[in-house]
Amino acid sequence: MARRKARLRLIPLGGLGEVGKNMLVVEYGDALLVVDAGLMFPEEEMLGIDLVLPDFSYVLERADQVTGIILTHGHEDHTGALPYVLRELRVPVYGTRLTLGLVRGKLAEHNLGKVRFKEISPGKTIQIGPFTLRFVSVSHSIPDGVAVVIDTPVGRIIHSGDFKIDQTPLDSRGTDICSLAALSKDGVLALLSDSTNAEVPGHVSPERAVGKVLDDIFQDAEGRIIVASFASHIHRMQQVVDVAARAGRKLAVVGRSMVNNVAIASELGYMNIPEHMLFDIEEMAKHNPSEICILSTGSQGEPLSALARMAAHEHRHVRIETGDTVIISASPVPGNEKAVSRTIDRLFRAGAEVFYESVSGVHVSGHGAQQELAMMIGIVKPKYFVPIHGEYRHLKYHARLAEGVGIPAENIFVMQNGDVIEMSPKKAEIVDRVQAGMILVDGLGVGDVGNVVLRDRQQLAEDGIFMVVVAISAQTGEVVSRPEIISRGFVYVKEAQDLLDEARLRVEERLALTAKEQITDWGLLKADVRNALSQFLYDETGRRPMILPVVVEV
Amino acid sequence: MARRKARLRLIPLGGLGEVGKNMLVVEYGDALLVVDAGLMFPEEEMLGIDLVLPDFSYVLERADQVTGIILTHGHEDHTGALPYVLRELRVPVYGTRLTLGLVRGKLAEHNLGKVRFKEISPGKTIQIGPFTLRFVSVSHSIPDGVAVVIDTPVGRIIHSGDFKIDQTPLDSRGTDICSLAALSKDGVLALLSDSTNAEVPGHVSPERAVGKVLDDIFQDAEGRIIVASFASHIHRMQQVVDVAARAGRKLAVVGRSMVNNVAIASELGYMNIPEHMLFDIEEMAKHNPSEICILSTGSQGEPLSALARMAAHEHRHVRIETGDTVIISASPVPGNEKAVSRTIDRLFRAGAEVFYESVSGVHVSGHGAQQELAMMIGIVKPKYFVPIHGEYRHLKYHARLAEGVGIPAENIFVMQNGDVIEMSPKKAEIVDRVQAGMILVDGLGVGDVGNVVLRDRQQLAEDGIFMVVVAISAQTGEVVSRPEIISRGFVYVKEAQDLLDEARLRVEERLALTAKEQITDWGLLKADVRNALSQFLYDETGRRPMILPVVVEV
Numbered sequence A, B: 001m002a003r004r005k006a007r008l009r010l011i012p013l014g015g016l017g018e019v020g021k022n023m024l025v026v027e028y029g030d031a032l033l034v035v036d037a038g039l040m041f042p043e044e045e046m047l048g049i050d051l052v053l054p055d056f057s058y059v060l061e062r063a064d065q066v067t068g069i070i071l072t073h074g075h076e077d078h079t080g081a082l083p084y085v086l087r088e089l090r091v092p093v094y095g096t097r098l099t100l101g102l103v104r105g106k107l108a109e110h111n112l113g114k115v116r117f118k119e120i121s122p123g124k125t126i127q128i129g130p131f132t133l134r135f136v137s138v139s140h141s142i143p144d145g146v147a148v149v150i151d152t153p154v155g156r157i158i159h160s161g162d163f164k165i166d167q168t169p170l171d172s173r174g175t176d177i178c179s180l181a182a183l184s185k186d187g188v189l190a191l192l193s194d195s196t197n198a199e200v201p202g203h204v205s206p207e208r209a210v211g212k213v214l215d216d217i218f219q220d221a222e223g224r225i226i227v228a229s230f231a232s233h234i235h236r237m238q239q240v241v242d243v244a245a246r247a248g249r250k251l252a253v254v255g256r257s258m259v260n261n262v263a264i265a266s267e268l269g270y271m272n273i274p275e276h277m278l279f280d281i282e283e284m285a286k287h288n289p290s291e292i293c294i295l296s297t298g299s300q301g302e303p304l305s306a307l308a309r310m311a312a313h314e315h316r317h318v319r320i321e322t323g324d325t326v327i328i329s330a331s332p333v334p335g336n337e338k339a340v341s342r343t344i345d346r347l348f349r350a351g352a353e354v355f356y357e358s359v360s361g362v363h364v365s366g367h368g369a370q371q372e373l374a375m376m377i378g379i380v381k382p383k384y385f386v387p388i389h390g391e392y393r394h395l396k397y398h399a400r401l402a403e404g405v406g407i408p409a410e411n412i413f414v415m416q417n418g419d420v421i422e423m424s425p426k427k428a429e430i431v432d433r434v435q436a437g438m439i440l441v442d443g444l445g446v447g448d449v450g451n452v453v454l455r456d457r458q459q460l461a462e463d464g465i466f467m468v469v470v471a472i473s474a475q476t477g478e479v480v481s482r483p484e485i486i487s488r489g490f491v492y493v494k495e496a497q498d499l500l501d502e503a504r505l506r507v508e509e510r511l512a513l514t515a516k517e518q519i520t521d522w523g524l525l526k527a528d529v530r531n532a533l534s535q536f537l538y539d540e541t542g543r544r545p546m547i548l549p550v551v552v553e554v
Helices: A082-088 A097-108 A176-184 A209-222 A234-246 A256-267 A281-286 A306-311 A338-347 A370-380 A392-405 A451-463 A497-516 A522-541 B057-061 B080-090 B097-108 B177-184 B206-220 B234-246 B254-267 B282-287 B304-313 B337-349 B370-380 B392-405 B451-463 B497-516 B524-540
Strands: A008-014 A023-028 A031-037 A051-054 A064-071 A094-095 A115-118 A125-128 A131-138 A145-152 A153-157 A186-194 A226-228 A250-254 A292-296 A327-329 A354-357 A382-387 A419-423 A428-433 A438-442 A465-472 A486-489 A546-551 B009-012 B023-028 B031-035 B051-054 B067-070 B093-094 B117-119 B125-128 B131-138 B145-152 B155-159 B188-194 B225-228 B250-254 B292-296 B323-328 B353-355 B382-388 B420-423 B428-433 B438-442 B466-471 B484-488 B546-553
Touching: A008 A186, A008 A382, A023 A145, A023 A338, A031 A465, A051 A176, A064 A338, A082 A097, A094 A097, A094 B051, A094 B428, A097 A256, A115 A522, A131 A176, A153 A176, A153 A382, A176 A370, A176 B428, A186 A370, A209 A226, A209 A234, A209 A327, A226 A306, A226 B051, A234 A256, A234 A292, A250 A256, A250 A281, A292 A306, A306 A338, A327 A338, A338 A354, A354 B051, A370 A382, A370 A392, A382 A392, A392 B337, A428 B225, A451 B451, A465 A522, A465 B466, A486 B546, A497 A522, A522 A546, A546 B466, A546 B484, B009 B057, B009 B155, B009 B188, B057 B546, B080 B097, B093 B097, B097 B117, B097 B254, B125 B188, B131 B177, B131 B234, B155 B370, B155 B382, B177 B370, B188 B370, B206 B225, B206 B451, B225 B304, B234 B250, B234 B254, B250 B254, B250 B282, B254 B282, B292 B304, B304 B337, B323 B337, B337 B353, B370 B382, B370 B392, B382 B392, B451 B546, B466 B524, B484 B497, B497 B524, B524 B546
Parallel strands: A031 A064, A064 A094, A094 A115, A153 A186, A186 A382, A226 A292, A226 A327, A250 A292, A327 A354, A465 A546, B031 B067, B067 B093, B093 B117, B155 B188, B188 B382, B225 B292, B225 B323, B250 B292, B323 B353, B466 B546
Antiparallel strands: A008 A023, A008 A419, A023 A031, A051 A438, A125 A131, A131 A145, A145 A153, A419 A428, A465 A486, B009 B023, B009 B420, B023 B031, B051 B438, B125 B131, B131 B145, B145 B155, B420 B428, B466 B484
């Protein structure tokens, strides 16, 4: 059979139609390159689930063709699936210095043995199989992010990573428009670009704007200042350090991920905290409240975080009290709104003055808004445009924006996870669909919890469980015990004894009847008991617990 | 014993430090008056709970002293607890015409028999026990809302209800500033005022502004238009009717609560839909898409609502498709953000053009922002100020606002549910605390689900249940069956047979050991099995299901 001509195919496995678990496969002939391997946090109805990974079966089935994994930046929605992917697939991992630094820390918890890390940096060119890669620095809410420029035999692909266009970045390493312009000069086949803020008009404020707001708050505050932020937002943390220094305050860092990341970022030179500023939180009493700044985790209202524990007076060293100023320098990730709101309320109750995104400018987004997205498209001027990273409506908005910039509608592809798009300079089209979706992680189990288990959890969560245990003689088929009734999560047993007694009577009636009818099929018997109980309990309580009749043969 | 001199006491039983279940007791001597009796929707962690009511034990314990319940307006967070209160307490219910109309509809579902409804209206004075009451019309996101002016022997109390100050109301019945000013002329002892939007600077947009936005959208739309809104937002619904009429579209109403409320509001004269405009949704095919407007429920992303079913192509008459325009003319109630976002995405996927609050002006709030709240305080000029209706931080913001308007800090009381404030022209102070909190409604059960049941549901929801059933001879204490293992919501049983077999072996080992040690205390035996299993299952799966050993004596 003649060998098929090599084609360029792009296959998003995650991050489209959702916020999180970003993963893209770039395929040319036999060679696969993976861009990002992120995780997502579970939706509310995924009861008991810890993490959600992209279904990467497609990659696994072609394990020997995978040439490497490129990380655009160090956020978990771009790197968090890595431990699970690397468990099955030993391929080199490419990332910038900070990205690899953060990932190394995470992987250490997973006992993966030796991983081949390869450092990349803007300006350098690397070759991976048939792909030539260059990297362009981009601004985001974590330093050292890159856009990835992938030269394939068919043409140049640009993947934006997550980005905004900040002309006054803290590290003088903003989104490198000049390099993008230069790389786009000879024509770009396709741009894949971050859609997270495609609904937002205008331009997001620069990171430095937050510094000014913090300066004002620090100026007015007389007591301790506690700032909570994302532990990966190194620039924000650096701004807090700088503002604290200007205000003559010393700094303590609390919360495991914050402590870890400050250590990594400082060691790698991405953060600079003058040694004399730091104090140990255990020695807080030695300092005047007006000289204290605490950098903390907990900006998402996580109930076990340092900030939540401070507010609840459960933190070992810090109890929020009147006179404290708390700054939540982050926005709630969708789904966390209630938890954040609750934390803010607790802080107010504890007596603190609280500053948060909706009432003050203590946070700016790391994702470019419409004008920035349009600028990216305008500079790159791709032939084909694929919006990535976002809910379906974000992709849709981004597609419209691209049309506005001048990309013909037929060259814009709003794709879904698993769609396969084949591209050549002449033509691009969605030609196939591969397996894609979610893998649920629950404890040590990866992918072993599916719809059946979740449905059971849902029912158990709603109305609890109601069990009836009966012992039956294997020889005679006679019932040899009184039905034992056990319920959990259904009613408060101590106050519902009458209900349970009545339920037991109903079961005994059914058993007597089935005995009379000489039914010995336990399946039939169980179904009969279940139906009788289900109706009885619903009539009495309006609830539908899971009903579990158990027959023990003795 | 000398009879204590009659005192004026105000006791909020709900709505402070939370959004919902508003309820206030005004007490003078032996007479109690209740203002509002609302419900709240359950927090995420209240698994399986349907509704949350204020704990009104305080009122029940004084049942014969309660003179009546005043409703400020017809929203469920002000009226939803009424069926539960009236079940225990047959007192007259006072409300304006529309408020009573809506409440009557709801109460009909509860089989309460005859309720004494008494219609009130702005301008009229009524006497209830020692209280003289007047009512002042206020604008809100439902018509016919009132502020309540309560004259007590000690002084005048004003309760704002929920309000905003809209100078161009649809029904020419805005917040009646002149009456408030006149009633405040002789001095107001205390103002209790709505804090919901106390964080929001400025002034909320008038309701009519939404009409203009809708006009523009209707002008551009070529296919069907579907507008989802709160079913109680009669003015919004009327605006949709008016806009549809101007655009030459006919109207169909779908969704049970929307149909009910349109009927009630039309009958009572609060809505006016020209008969010729209405069409039956079943006959939609007879009309051109460009002539169709559908008014629907589902603005909160409720999975079973008409809009959600239209988006999922599960609605009997309407399937959202390319060419449709959907307007979600509401904002997500806190906690519903994800559900609304998901519905928007589904609508986009189905091909619709979607307009929603965050990207267009299709909704304005019904609660006054800072300038309006300040105006209320400035007009009423109360001696004492008590912010009500809102999270703790909203109350706090509102208190600051009052200080800004000139109320001395010591005359402002940020209270909690259950606090008792005693007031006289000379002095106000929090003198006591009574029982207050939540009553959970689950199915037919009111208050029978508490922490024990919720904790069990939480554990069941997280990791499911794992049961071991053993039959033991009552006479000899010998185990007379193999341990039966049943699990739900823990692992997918079909693929975890090895794990379950191994678990059974562990149990058999323990049973053999305890038999050898001649342990016959089933409690001890169960604890032993539970511990062994718990450790084993955690080691193997990283999960902690509820473990339930059951011993059946035969």
